[in-house]
Amino acid sequence: MRSLDETDLEIIALLLEDARRPYNDIADRVDVSAPTVSDRIDRLERLGIIQGFTVDIDxxxxxxxxxxxxxxxxxxxxxxxxxxxxxxxxxxxxxxxxxxxxxxxxxxxxxxxxxxxxxxxxxxxxxxxxxxxxIQERAWEPSLADRSINLTCESCGDDVTENGRSLRFDGGLYHFCDRECRSAFEDQQTPLAESS
CATH class of the missing domain: 3.30.70.920 (Lrp/AsnC effector binding domain/regulation of amino acid metabolism (RAM) domain)
Incomplete structure (x- = not known):
């Protein structure tokens, strides 16, 4: 797994401004192709960073x-x-x-x-x-405050980098800094699954 780079963060910021923004518009703004934008958004969804596109209805x-x-x-x-x-x-x-x-x-x-x-x-x-x-008035302005998103290893708490691994387990998506931490997590979960 690759860590998030500046292009990922720019794509997320653009989607926060307008979730209906066309991929070719995003591609022009971040200087990549529209298929690359699509691939990156798909990856961000698989990682659980983007959890859906919603409509805010009054x-x-x-x-x-x-x-x-x-x-x-x-x-x-x-x-x-x-x-x-x-x-x-x-x-x-x-x-x-x-x-x-x-x-x-x-x-x-x-x-x-x-x-x-x-x-x-x-x-x-x-x-x-x-x-x-x-409710008299409301405001909702989602943003990337410090423009950084760090995935944290489920096992050891370190940042997940390009050597990271992910695992879907029991309805959740978990991230690990390396193969060993993922294996340790799986080993801890196996006895729980066997006892059920």
Missing amino acids: RSSFSDGIEVLIDVALCASQNGTVTTDLAAVEGIEHVFMTSDARLLAVGTLQSQDVGPSLLSALDAGQIESYRVHL
């Missing part, structure tokens, strides 16, 4: 609801699917779980539907309390 322009931020304080006992359960509610666009057991969601809902939507997605015993805030 639901309030075609929905009867209002845009709200829902802040849910969860009880200590909860299942591991609360984020995906809440994300499945019609009108919910983004869901975040914080380290202090708070569930934050942004969506466009009718005000009278917030409580029933929460109870349809989560068990009442999981909810300690919740608050609903009307």
